[in-house]
Amino acid sequence: MNQLAYSPIPDSAMLSSEVELGDQWDPAVISRLIRSKSTLGETPAFLFLGKKEAGLLKDHLAEVFGPESVSTLRTTYYMGLQVVELGSASFVFAGGRKTTRILQDPISRRPAWRDRETESLWHLRL
Helix, strand or coil: CCCCCCCCCCCCCCCCCCCCCCCCCCHHHHHHHHHHCCECCEECCEEEECHHHHHHHHHHHHHHHCHHHCCCCCCCEECCEEEEECCCCCCEEEECCEECCCCCCHHHHCCCCCCHHHHHCCCCCC
Protein backbone atom coordinates (compact mmCIF):
# COMPACT_ATOMS: atom_id res chain seq x y z
CA MET A 1 0.00 0.00 0.00
CA ASN A 2 1.41 3.36 -0.97
CA GLN A 3 1.42 5.95 1.75
CA LEU A 4 2.48 9.53 1.45
CA ALA A 5 5.19 10.42 3.89
CA TYR A 6 4.38 13.59 5.79
CA SER A 7 7.13 15.46 7.51
CA PRO A 8 6.30 18.44 9.73
CA ILE A 9 9.82 19.78 9.19
CA PRO A 10 10.10 22.02 6.12
CA ASP A 11 12.65 21.21 3.44
CA SER A 12 15.12 24.09 3.64
CA ALA A 13 16.44 23.25 0.16
CA MET A 14 13.04 23.76 -1.47
CA LEU A 15 11.70 26.60 0.70
CA SER A 16 13.30 29.98 0.98
CA SER A 17 13.95 31.60 4.32
CA GLU A 18 11.20 34.01 5.34
CA VAL A 19 13.54 36.33 7.23
CA GLU A 20 17.17 37.31 6.80
CA LEU A 21 18.90 38.10 10.08
CA GLY A 22 22.19 39.94 10.31
CA ASP A 23 24.82 39.23 12.93
CA GLN A 24 22.43 39.71 15.86
CA TRP A 25 19.09 38.21 16.91
CA ASP A 26 16.22 40.64 16.27
CA PRO A 27 13.04 39.92 18.30
CA ALA A 28 11.07 42.61 16.42
CA VAL A 29 11.65 40.87 13.08
CA ILE A 30 10.52 37.52 14.50
CA SER A 31 7.48 39.16 16.08
CA ARG A 32 6.50 40.69 12.71
CA LEU A 33 6.94 37.28 11.05
CA ILE A 34 4.62 35.64 13.59
CA ARG A 35 2.01 38.40 13.20
CA SER A 36 2.14 38.16 9.41
CA LYS A 37 1.36 34.44 9.58
CA SER A 38 -1.40 34.74 12.20
CA THR A 39 -4.95 34.86 10.90
CA LEU A 40 -8.41 34.31 12.37
CA GLY A 41 -7.32 33.02 15.75
CA GLU A 42 -4.63 30.72 14.34
CA THR A 43 -0.91 31.22 14.84
CA PRO A 44 2.16 29.28 13.75
CA ALA A 45 3.23 26.51 16.12
CA PHE A 46 6.92 26.11 15.22
CA LEU A 47 9.90 28.35 14.56
CA PHE A 48 12.34 26.50 12.30
CA LEU A 49 15.90 27.83 12.46
CA GLY A 50 19.11 27.08 10.63
CA LYS A 51 22.46 26.73 12.41
CA LYS A 52 23.33 30.43 12.16
CA GLU A 53 19.98 31.63 13.52
CA ALA A 54 19.94 28.97 16.24
CA GLY A 55 23.33 30.26 17.39
CA LEU A 56 22.04 33.83 17.37
CA LEU A 57 19.01 32.80 19.43
CA LYS A 58 21.21 30.93 21.93
CA ASP A 59 23.40 34.01 22.33
CA HIS A 60 20.33 36.22 22.78
CA LEU A 61 18.80 33.93 25.41
CA ALA A 62 22.16 33.57 27.17
CA GLU A 63 22.34 37.36 27.56
CA VAL A 64 18.90 37.41 29.12
CA PHE A 65 18.86 34.22 31.23
CA GLY A 66 22.55 33.41 31.61
CA PRO A 67 24.76 31.09 29.56
CA GLU A 68 24.21 28.04 31.77
CA SER A 69 20.47 28.03 31.08
CA VAL A 70 20.79 27.77 27.27
CA SER A 71 23.00 24.81 26.47
CA THR A 72 20.55 23.49 23.86
CA LEU A 73 17.38 24.66 22.16
CA ARG A 74 15.51 21.38 22.69
CA THR A 75 12.08 21.97 24.24
CA THR A 76 12.60 25.72 23.93
CA TYR A 77 9.69 28.01 23.17
CA TYR A 78 10.23 31.50 21.82
CA MET A 79 7.29 33.93 21.58
CA GLY A 80 4.93 30.98 21.96
CA LEU A 81 6.48 28.92 19.15
CA GLN A 82 8.42 25.72 19.67
CA VAL A 83 11.95 26.17 18.34
CA VAL A 84 13.17 23.47 15.93
CA GLU A 85 16.82 23.54 14.88
CA LEU A 86 17.50 22.37 11.32
CA GLY A 87 20.75 21.21 9.75
CA SER A 88 20.87 23.94 7.09
CA ALA A 89 23.35 26.80 7.33
CA SER A 90 20.86 29.68 7.42
CA PHE A 91 17.06 29.37 7.55
CA VAL A 92 14.09 30.99 9.33
CA PHE A 93 10.55 29.72 8.84
CA ALA A 94 7.42 29.89 10.98
CA GLY A 95 5.06 27.01 10.29
CA GLY A 96 2.43 24.68 11.60
CA ARG A 97 -0.86 25.82 13.08
CA LYS A 98 -2.26 26.16 16.54
CA THR A 99 -5.54 27.68 17.47
CA THR A 100 -5.93 30.40 20.05
CA ARG A 101 -8.24 29.54 22.89
CA ILE A 102 -10.91 32.10 23.61
CA LEU A 103 -11.59 32.76 27.25
CA GLN A 104 -15.20 32.32 28.22
CA ASP A 105 -16.98 34.98 30.13
CA PRO A 106 -17.77 33.59 33.61
CA ILE A 107 -21.16 35.30 33.45
CA SER A 108 -22.14 33.14 30.49
CA ARG A 109 -21.75 30.01 32.64
CA ARG A 110 -24.09 31.22 35.38
CA PRO A 111 -27.54 29.66 35.58
CA ALA A 112 -30.43 31.72 34.33
CA TRP A 113 -32.11 33.95 36.90
CA ARG A 114 -35.21 32.44 38.40
CA ASP A 115 -38.60 34.01 38.38
CA ARG A 116 -39.06 35.86 41.69
CA GLU A 117 -42.75 35.04 42.07
CA THR A 118 -42.30 31.31 41.59
CA GLU A 119 -39.13 31.24 43.65
CA SER A 120 -40.75 33.13 46.55
CA LEU A 121 -43.25 30.36 46.98
CA TRP A 122 -40.47 28.00 47.98
CA HIS A 123 -38.68 30.28 50.46
CA LEU A 124 -39.49 30.31 54.13
CA ARG A 125 -40.02 33.90 55.15
CA LEU A 126 -39.78 34.99 58.75
